[in-house]
Amino acid sequence: MSDTAATREERFASGMAVLDAMHDASGHGVIESLADIAPELGHQIVAWGYGDILSRPGLDPQQRELVTLGLLTAMGGAEAQLEVHIAASLNVGLTPEQIIEVFLQSSVYCGFPRALNAVGAARRVFAEHGLLPLPEA
Template sequence: MNSERYVRGLAKLKEIDGQAGENVINSLSDIAPDFARLLIEFPFGDIYSRPGLDLKTRELAVVAALTALGNAAPQLKVHIQGARNVGCSEQEIVEVIIQMAVYAGFPAALNGLFAAKEVFAQHPTPPSH
């Protein structure tokens, strides 16, 4: 687990998701450590580390995709917080989720909005100075 991809991916995961990402990886260590490694190497070491999009844009795309799927609430919540961690405002996140009503339907958008509401309540935005 010291490959260049793994090291790069772990750094990117920490940058985006902080402790939440590490918790997911650690929770897989006893049942599927190879899957945990793949999760770090491929999405974060290969895809998230590519040039061409900043992390804010990537996370908004992930929030949109997970909202549209409609069956990935735990992952959506992690990525809503990840989007906030990389500079997305609550308004930007909400607007992306609302946009998904057009393409994924109102139920998916509603579920996404409720997930966002929960994340925002659990992790309030600190007041700006």
């Protein structure tokens, strides 16, 4: 390791600062839920995912969340993670209408079932945040 390489603890602290800035309790709950079974996975999500990747300067937090929403929608089967990132998207300043627009565009590339599942996840998060019903476009 070079003199400029961050320590394991520094990478985790850096990642936790990014996680704190983006997520509410749901994002932190994911890490906490791993403490008794896969603490190293939780550490890597914070240190590598947030500390090394999401902290990079190439995209702002809103752009990163737009990408994440599209990818999780395309993957399918990741609705729990999608809910966490829908909440994070709201936290970094995306509007509910922008989030729904991601799912509308996703329907063209990954199909209506995955877009519908994503909208269902959004419905749950928006309801928790008191954002329903959305105004008509």
